[in-house]
Amino acid sequence: MRDFVYNIPTKVYFGKDQFSHLGEEVRSFGDKVLLTYGGGSIKRSGLYDRVMEELRKAGMQVWELSGIEPNPRHTSVQKGADICKEHDIDVILAVGGGSVIDASKYMAAGRYYDGDVWDFHGKMIPIEKAMPIVTVLTIAATGSEMDGTGVITNMDLHIKKGRAHPLLYPKVSFLDPTLTYSVSKYQTACGAADIFSHTQETYFAREDGMYFLDTVMEGLMRTVIKYSTVALKEPDNYEARANLMWASSWGINGFVRADKPFPWSCHPLEHELSAFYDITHGLGLAILTPRWMRHVLSEKTLGRFVKYAVNVWGVDESLPAWEIAEKGIECTEKWLYEDLGLTDNLTALGINEEHLETMAERVGGKIHKGFVDLSKEDCLAIYKACL
Amino acid sequence: MRDFVYNIPTKVYFGKDQFSHLGEEVRSFGDKVLLTYGGGSIKRSGLYDRVMEELRKAGMQVWELSGIEPNPRHTSVQKGADICKEHDIDVILAVGGGSVIDASKYMAAGRYYDGDVWDFHGKMIPIEKAMPIVTVLTIAATGSEMDGTGVITNMDLHIKKGRAHPLLYPKVSFLDPTLTYSVSKYQTACGAADIFSHTQETYFAREDGMYFLDTVMEGLMRTVIKYSTVALKEPDNYEARANLMWASSWGINGFVRADKPFPWSCHPLEHELSAFYDITHGLGLAILTPRWMRHVLSEKTLGRFVKYAVNVWGVDESLPAWEIAEKGIECTEKWLYEDLGLTDNLTALGINEEHLETMAERVGGKIHKGFVDLSKEDCLAIYKACL
Structure with missing residues (x-):
């Protein structure tokens, strides 16, 4: 068991009647706000009007940046950082899902950097200061509402890359499950796959961690499995949407990962897929x-697969170990x-062998000290098995 | 499911090699510190010397207040608050268990109040400001290291009472499981009963809450059950001490209680016991x-008892419901x-019927809207069943 520092400063308003606190929280950071959002669904749903009304009541001056992409581009981030510099903005209010929040995190850091925001990746320039961010979450998936990580994409270079920093945690997040009633079945499913993956990638680690945290992760996975199917059948089931939403935050905010700071496997593999084909992150993870x-199951890793199958899927623990593990994967x-x-x-997504070799080459060495080290050949074999 | 605000700002250094950060963290709040501790066991164990060395290296001026009682008296709290006022202290460093930390919280608030600190209870004066607190935890039990609650006792009035406020959360807590190796078997057992009770009191609530949080609570209770017995047999088992320690923080820091803000039952019953007989809190809860x-089990509450028995104790769910519930209590x-x-x-503790009626009278009305409302007669019946 390893030492760790727990430090999650995000304050969360959770529930269906919390919106009246939005203005006071944003206002506590200053009176100039940059409102960031995506393709305009918040206008169709009426959320935009509700947000603007709260900001108006709080006496905020509002700038806007819309059109942030599902895999947010560094070019959009640059635009946001430039607006913040030009108008000396005090706080960013990100209204949307993980993409809008992730992009806003880089704007918050980029506002204090005199150069291209891609330098945070390309040149790994240090993050020394960042603007405060407040979020209103509209989809349960990435957990960006309560973590210090942002992932952005440079389509010119085909690079999708994340970076984490304590300064990037949102100061305040508003989690209203009713805002996710209108999330499509497809996006709900992709979100569930993403939440599940965050937890599962931490759960499958090369060292056993704290038992207590394993029980939390098992509970998180059971929660996502149980309520994702409910939400697909009944999109406006509050209990289902609420469980998925709070699970999305806790799957990745750092709590369960505490003593297992090891590299993940499926996320880096997926980032290459998204960078080349711009597919939905959760779908890539699901595939x-x-x-x-199956690729990493072995005599050495069998124990963890058995634990997973029994405690997450309720597989009968009296069966032979290999059969238990296999059933866990089948479930x-x-x-x-x-x-x-x-x-x-x-x-089925129109992807063929063309770029797989390049992708495997790029990701191969990175998954070192993960649950199982993956060479270029391992990665290629996994990609090919996905065709 | 109810709306809630999640706001736990405590930063935690967890592990056996984190002590080198103590000085810098305390120093970040100023250069005058009041060191608070209990009966002197930290001197015998060498912890006192280690703490002083870190404070010295950080250039701190140190004042001390020792002798804080296991059920801390308001008189000790007053002493601490007075020292902080007189010397314009910047930060309190509480080294000890829940009693030392609880008392320090009231000192932190009392430093800004010109009157008797018992007024925080007697007159319910508002808490508007509090000094920063840093803690070094030496026993896993109350969870005070990561919550905003303090409980103090006025032995003149036979009143033991708690109060919670967001300003009372410690800013930084150091959780080193090795510091609890020397905790006696008896105190380890009482601590485990306390952690268990915090979780169980939230788990048994009058309304069903979020499924995800129920899974966390079930994991917390399983963790305490599993590792308390290990720690009794092997006092220096790191895994056991670490699991108990982190569970102590998460059982009560507000996370699992989120959508179940209902009054507890056994804690108010126990506070009367401690106020009259000064017994160990965890032991009172265990009895x-x-x-x-048994008193509240009924057709109406059966469902929650069944869930508890199956998910915490692994009782066979194919049995009749009443049998499952009974087995859960027996376990x-x-x-x-x-x-x-x-x-x-x-x-066996020398307690007889003498004060039971008075205690029941005092606590009866308070447990309103708990899992099951308890009248004076209910409380008296429960106390008598404990004889």
């Missing part, structure tokens, strides 16, 4: 995860591809 | 809890009185 599981596949209805292969 | 369970008793070896009745 990759069971293939990765995962059934949930992802049948219950959630997600596509189970890359070919 | 009370199973009696309370609780076996763990508390056999595995932990705690006394199972008040008579």
Whole structure:
């Protein structure tokens, strides 16, 4: 068990009647706000008007940046950082899902950097200061509302990359499950796959960690499995949306990862997929995860697979160990591809062998000291199994 | 499911090699520190010297207040608040268990109040400002290291009372499981009963809450049950001490209680016991809890008892519901009185019927809107069942 520092400063207003606190919280950081959002669904849903009304009541001056992409581009981030510099903005209010929040984190840091925001990756310039961020979450998926990580994409270089820093935690997040009633079945399923993956990637680590945190992760995975299927059948089931939303935050905010600071596997594999094909992150994870599981299952890793199958899926622990492990993977596949209805292969997405070698080359060395080290050949085999 | 605000700002250094950060963290709040501790065990263990060395290296001026009682008296709190006022102290460093930390919280608030600190209870004067507190935890039990609650006792009035306020959360806490190796078997058992009770009191609530949080609470209780017995057999088992320590913080820091802000039952019953007889809090809870369970078990509450028995104790869910519930209570008793070896009745502690009526009178009305409302008669019946 390793030492760790727990430090999650985000304050969260959770529930359906918390919106009246939005103005006072944003206002506590100053009177100039940059409102960031995506493609305009918040205008159709009426959320935009509700947010503007609260900001108006709080006496805020509002600038806007819309059109942030699902895999947010560094070019959009640059625009936001430039607006913040030009108008000396005090606080960013990100209204949307993980993409809008992730992009806003880089704007918050970029506001204090006189150069291209991609330098945070390309040149790994240090993050020394960042503006405060307040978020209103509209989809349960990435957990960006309560973590210090942002992922952005440079489509020119085909690079999708994340970076974490304590200064990037949102100061305040508003989590209203009713805002996710209108999330489509497809996006709900992809979000669930993403939340599940965050937890599962930490759960499958090369060292056993604290038992207590394992029980929390098992509970998180059972929660996502149980309520994702409910939310697909009943999009406005509050209990389902609330459980998914709070699970999205706790799967990745650092709490369960405490003593297991090891590299993940499926996320780096997926980032290459998104960088080349711009596919939905959760869908990429859903296609990759069971293939990765089969690839790394061995006598050495069997114990963790057995624990997973028994404690997450309720597989009968009196069966032979290999049979238990296999059933755990089968349950995962059934949930992802049948219950959630997600596509189970890359070919159906129009992806062929063309770039797989390059992707495997780029990601191979990175998954060192993960659950199982993956060479270029391992990565290529996993990608090919996904076709 | 109810709306809630999540706001736990405490930063935690967890592990066996984190002590080198103590000086810098304390120093970040100023250069005058009041060091508070209990009966002197930290001197015998060498912890006092280690703390002083870190404070010296950080250039701190140190004042001391020792002798804080296991059920801390308001008189000790007053002394601490007065020292802070007189010397314009910047920060309190509490080294000890829940009693030292609880007392320090009231000193931190009392430093800004020109009157008797008992007024925080007697007159319910508002808490508007409090000094920063840093803690070094030496026993896993109350969770005070990561919550905003303090409980102090006025022995003149026989009142033991708690109060919570966001300003009372410690800013930084150091949780080193090795510091609890020397905790006696008895105190380890009482601490485990306390951690268990915090979780169990939230778990048994009058409304069902978020499923995800129920899974966390079930994991917390399983963790305490599993590792308390390990720690009794092997006091220097790091895994056991670490699991108990982190569970102590998360059982009560507000996370699992989020959407269940209902009054507890056994804690108010126990506070009367401690106020009259100065017994160890965890022991009082251990004696009370199973009696309370039997008293409130009914057709109406059966469902929660079944869930508890199956998910915490692994009772066979194919049995009849009442049998499952009964087995859950029996498992609780076996763990508390056999595995932990705690006394199972008040008579053995020299307590008789004398004050029970008064205690029941005082606590009866308070447990309104708890899991089951308890009248004076209910409380008296529970106390008598403990004799």
